[in-house]
Amino acid sequence: MTSGTVMGSDSPRDILGFIPAYPARHERRLPLLQLLKTLRQNAIGTYTREAFERDIIVYRLGFKPMILANHPDLIRHVMLDNAANYERDPVGKRMLEPGLGKGLLTSEGAEWKRQRRMMAPIFQPRRLAGFAEIMTDYSAALAEKLVALPQGQSIDMAEQMMLLTLDIIARTMFGADAATDVSAVGAAMDRYQITVRPNIPDLLGLPRWVPRPDAREGQRALAEMDSIINSLIRRRRDSGNPGSDLLGLLLTARDDETGSVLDDREVRDQMATFFLAGHETTATALAWIWYLLSHAPAVETKLHAELDTVLDGRPATYADYDRLIYTRMVIEEAMRLYPPAHTTARQAVAADRFGDIEIPAGTMVVVSPWIMHRHRLYWQNPDTFDPENFAPENAAARRRYTYLPFGAGPRICIGQGFAMIEAVLILATLAQKLRARLVPGAVVTPVAKITLRPSPDLLMTIQPR
Template structure:
């Protein structure tokens, strides 16, 4: 017998309209009303199955993952990302994953730590010119910082000059994506995301701008006539140009190199920026957790610059980041389509049904997380959480399509948070009320306004 429940008839049709307007609120409401396995009928006989139960997420993402492909809601992103790892499917995706996977080994990731810390210091130097108590939008600041890190790691390039243009271009692309997938026409027109609507025309101009920056960097690197081996690689661009398929020995095509760079640039920059912005908001609201963070950073770093070796010692810092991503997961929902009929806990899953394990909901399942709305980094300290299902926490997805850059993102987030905490404390302006916007990632709608204060420890 199925444990799925959900609305029917006119109620379901009305709900679909509300989900297009505000999917996050709608999904939370559905879960609160119907439980952790929700069935919503879709037009033309299909169904949406919303999952916030970890064992069901594991079935879709691991046990029977061969039967589930990326949902068509990812298709609009091919306009900017091409066939990068985020959007590709099938054998092409598997080949790309084999080529790229070695680049994200721990030894390679650790080599980027100096660039991460250097980018953080560039941001701190810009803050030093501001008076104590200055108002800033931490979401905007973290976006620029994460873009700087991406530029250094991907291209050994300073993108701070481009940040003023690339940030709005990225925001335009994400906004266009959201409008497309929420349009009723997207349900019935497979190529609606390519229609020349005003929304798409704005997005195309932004996409061209982003492609121009990346293409220019690739062209300049090609002109150097330098294809180093792995040991001599300066950055991920060098690694991509030098990479070869272990089976055929073939390099990546020019288009594939660009698609992967665009994917790393957008996905890597966007997720880390949002994770850090939400983290500073949560720390401001939880002063005891912030005090403990400052004490750990002061003890471990003792005033010097952070290194990759410090990441494993900064256990509370890492726990703070992990708990922030529990409450505000970078990828708030994962959508898959059934290739063939399946069954989930007694519920029939017809072919082409949409099955959605939602990290935002999984991370708030009270059976897995006591006080699920509370901010409690102790959940992620060493030795904690052994009783939790491993699919109760999916900040980077799960299964074979788990985000390849998860280790990079965690190292980056820990080092940036520690470096900023050495010198500054950020306080929310009174009365601020967050409003998460569910695009590809979970972004703050109107930024996060905070006051910048120099720490006494930094002045000693």
């Protein structure tokens, strides 16, 4: 399907009816070799039309039993009610562990629970309030830079959002080491992510000694990143002053139940996890927001009206978060259409059952926000950009487990509060000062890497307000 505008004559919501681009949906499952190739290139391009119309699909990938879980009750069962029986899928862990180690995203069982207890105090509201000014200051500096561009000059807004969130996460994580070349960490993480794709040996469950494409380049990128992060950890420990930034909070984190602290490797793994989750995902969501607003002037006008009313020309602050209701609605709708964390999967440890469906041990249960957020059974006009989906009354009426931008259950993203505050303050600060318009003729496609990135570059021109 191509991008377009759907106009209606009766409903005010139809006026906001931009249908953004997405990969074609196949009428039937791809042959195995084509499926494996497409999974490696762009996983969301493998889905059939029925995936967006049926609630549970049982199938096999090679010899592996699979279930595509589009039923909210099954998602709840796997991710909450019987979560202890479902571990992160081995393919995903093999992809992420080289870069993220045994951090919150990849650890399991008692070790994950210990880490979660130790990380929870770091993301309390009082901590987040302290980071808000950093978010606004860097956003204001970027707004000033963008509005000063020569008229008609194009700029890659996806790259600008990456650089902005990189600056923010660097300052919040390494504030006491401002001289550190954090851009090198970001560049290394970006190079590493390019290599993190489902390899055919992994999908087929072949042993680790079977060569994987891009493995050497990924290892080189990780070595560069680790060199910088590990030196930061050593320098901070040696100084005797851990600091009050995220690194300092990790160094002083303590498990209330056992009294244990994090060793250097654990601190490194959490830093790499926070760096990816706190930088990449928010930047990706913001990039898609600019793309959507470029095609939806009615939404943009309403957004600007709220910003003008609530902020009245002053900078946004943490205290404004609860008042910027429509701003949040725009962000939530963008994450519905383009969820940065597009797919997750769990593997059954022991045999299980859901209704009349047998779930043998070893079954992979796939939960795809990309599908759930566009599913015909749970959303009206699911492919249409419409922030009114998240008006308070509509959000209250929505069925649980049909909107999963941060996951669900015990493993719901611990940084979701940080991410939402950051996205709201960035969007409010930038949209106060400028409009961004996709260059004429540009075709943008979502590509599923670790996050759901726009491809190719998101070239836009800037119009000062």
